[in-house]
Amino acid sequence: MTDATVYLNGKFMPQNEAMISPLDRGFLFGDGIYEVIPAYDRKMVGFGPHIARLQSSLTAIGINLGWPDEKWRTILSELLAQNSGDSLAVYIQVSRGVSPKRQHGFPDNVEPTLFMMCYAIKAPVNYDDNNNNKGLALVSQQDLRWRQCHIKSTSLLGNVLHYQSSQDHKVDECLLYNEGNQITEASSCNVFVVKDNQVFTPPLDSQLLPGITRAIVLDLLKKHTDYQVMEQNISLEHARLADEIWLTSSTKNIARAITLDGENIADGKIGKVYIQINSLFNKFKYDY
Numbered sequence: 425m426t427d428a429t430v431y432l433n434g435k436f437m438p439q440n441e442a443m444i445s446p447l448d449r450g451f452l453f454g455d456g457i458y459e460v461i462p463a464y465d466r467k468m469v470g471f472g473p474h475i476a477r478l479q480s481s482l483t484a485i486g487i488n489l490g491w492p493d494e495k496w497r498t499i500l501s502e503l504l505a506q507n508s509g510d511s512l513a514v515y516i517q518v519s520r521g522v523s524p525k526r527q528h529g530f531p532d533n534v535e536p537t538l539f540m541m542c543y544a545i546k547a548p549v550n551y552d553d554n555n556n557n558k559g560l561a562l563v564s565q566q567d568l569r570w571r572q573c574h575i576k577s578t579s580l581l582g583n584v585l586h587y588q589s590s591q592d593h594k595v596d597e598c599l600l601y602n603e604g605n606q607i608t609e610a611s612s613c614n615v616f617v618v619k620d621n622q623v624f625t626p627p628l629d630s631q632l633l634p635g636i637t638r639a640i641v642l643d644l645l646k647k648h649t650d651y652q653v654m655e656q657n658i659s660l661e662h663a664r665l666a667d668e669i670w671l672t673s674s675t676k677n678i679a680r681a682i683t684l685d686g687e688n689i690a691d692g693k694i695g696k697v698y699i700q701i702n703s704l705f706n707k708f709k710y711d712y
């Protein structure tokens with residue numbers, strides 16, 4: 425996006441004019457948090473829960489920005505208005521700021537660095553007509569990330585290495601499992617498994633991000649379908665026997681997987697529960 429407008433520390437500006445010091449702790453230590461909010465036709469999906477998660481990430485790492493929700497809404501709406509494109513992700517990053525010297529401890533009297541930008545994402549696809557039959561290929565990998573995955577930290581090296589390894593395996597994403605062989609998540613998505621008309625997703629703890637799309641999907645299933653929905657551990661073996669596997673995130677929405685470690689998931693065809701949740705998401709996404 426050449427004409428992109430970004431927001432940095434109180435000012436809107438062309439992206440190529442935004443400059444941050446190399447002494448910023450976000451650069452030196454990955455000492456910051458971030459948020460990604462999808463917006464279609466400039467309407468944000470899940471603004472309230474995304475900002476609530478942003479505030480709790482800030483609290484978790486001891487940064488006090490002091491922005492009320494309405495201030496976020498005003499600035500984000502302005503940023504969206506100043507950028508072109510119908511399907512955009514709004515990216516927000518807050519780092520601890522620029523310290524005069526490199527030191528591990530939190531520096532005193534340093535203002536956080538606040539950066540925001542938009543980038544293009546795909547609009548949610550309607551699968552009802554069965555035309556779009558593309559799905560994701562997954563590779564299983566032991567989760568080698570840090571132990572506080574519930575914080576939306578900018579320290580994403582573990583996630584980046586997992587994702588790149590999936591690309592090196594010529595697949596789309598990885599399915600991560602912990603030392604007890606229980607699924608945690610994918611490198612940048614939550615995971616759902618459908619088996620015998622029951623829908624499972626791992627329970628929230630420090631091994632996974634409390635995804636906003638995950639929460640929306642759980643709510644939609646409970647409100648609009650009769651499927652039994654369970655936040656419950658899923659073993660890798662259970663996942664191999666799944667009827668359907670979905671990955672959810674703010675940029676992928678609900679994406680279905682078709683293979684795991686080279687084997688088809690069930691018959692590899694589009695799942696009936698997937699078609700339902702996908703159309704519920706398309707219909708009700710702005711209610712969140």
Ligand code: PDD
Binds near residue numbers: 614675
């Ligand atoms: N990633 N798990 C991880 C590790 C993630 O990075 C993400 C999102 C999710 C899904 O969360 P949500 O539904 O709130 O987007 C789960 C974003 C999109 C990213 O890093 O770009």
